[in-house]
Amino acid sequence: MLLVVSRFQMLSDEQWALIEDLLPARTGRPGRPFSDARAMVEGIIYRYRCGLAWRDVPGVFGPWQTIWTWHRRLAREGIWDVVLQRLQAFADAAGLIDWSVSVDSSIVRAHQHATNITRHTQGAGSNYTKPGIEPPDHAIGRSRGGWTTKIHRVVDGNGRGLVTLLTPGQAGDSPMFEPLMAHLQVPRQGGGRARTRPDRVRGDKAYSSRAIRTHLRRRGIQAVIPEPADQARHRKRRGSRGGRPPAFNEVDYRGRNVIERSFNELKQWRGIATRYDKLATLYRTAILIHDTITWTKTLSDTA
Known part of the structure; x- marks a missing residue:
């Protein structure tokens, strides 16, 4: 073991064994000495866990410049998306994914160190962060809280991450629903088409739109989404033309927490x-790495 201080280590040997072979064995620069991949990962985790500047990462993990370069390379190549898909495939094969999924978003403040970069916002309203692709606005925008980023997530019935996308903080929740569902792809072990259809989707009133309900109904997915009061009044005002109220399972909705x-x-x-x-x-x-820890812990605990 290279990391002998427990508070510097988040991954157990069992967790590390699940992802080790998918991570690059070198820093990517020919002629440079080999850097231990596990130390790099633990250094990245420590930085985000503590909210440090990169140059303040403890030297036990190696040079901070190497850790940052390694982190950026893996982000650009989408390596952690591949790692997460493998873990989800293992979990699905073991019956550990609860396919009653929930969808929501959360806003985070962008520190002034994050906003000191040129942002091209023209036509960027529909952009969102895809694996390895940097959006022109860098997913930073102005909302009531100032410069913010919005995290859009799909989690399984146990709260474990399945899909994560980013938008500027002022972006709405409803327009991001279909991109989130399009990225929900859990490979099947032994080949075959990836699973893309959950049993049901739980969402709050922000996701109550005709387009979303039609999308779910067309795919045979149960919608557990409450109807906002204004939509209910509008439907009743139209009389018989307003149609029936959408089905809503209040008991199942409690699982959205x-x-x-x-x-x-x-x-x-x-x-x-x-x-x-x-x-x-x-x-x-960084969010994908957090999800990786969650899934590796789930798999190692049930092994």
Whole structure:
């Protein structure tokens, strides 16, 4: 073991064994000495967990410049998306994914260190952070809280992350629903098409729109979404033309609290609760690493 101080180590040997072979074995620069991948990962985790500047990362993990370069390379190449998909495939094969999913978003403040970058906002309203692609506005925008980023998430019935996308803080929740569902792809072990259709989707009133309900109904997915009071009044005002009220399972809706608890747990990492990264790809990758720890812990505990 290279890391002998327990508070500097988040991944157990069992957790590390699940992801080790998917991470690059070198820093990517020919002629440079090999850097231990596990130390790099633990250094990245420590930085986001404590909310430090990169140059303040303890030397036990190695040079901070190497850790940052390694982190940026993996974010640019979408490596952590591949890691997370593998873990989700393992979990699905073991029956550990609850396919009653919940969807929601949460706003985080962007620190002034994150906003000191040129943002091209023209036509960027529909952009969101995809694996390895940096949006022109860097997923930073103005909302009531100032410069903010919005995290959009899909979690399983136990609150474990399945999909994460970023937008500027002023972006609405409803327009991001279909992109989130389009990115919900859990591979199947042994080949075959990835699973993309949950059993039901739980969402708050922000996701109550005709387009979303039609999308779910067309795919055979149960919608557990309450109807806002203004939509109900408008429907009743139209009489028979307004149609029937949408079906809503109030008891099942109580399970939506898992995504609120998921955000609470996610923001225990100070570098996620406040965004310090200029690049949205780096910030999103930190969330994927948090999800990786959650899934590896689930798999190692049930092994």
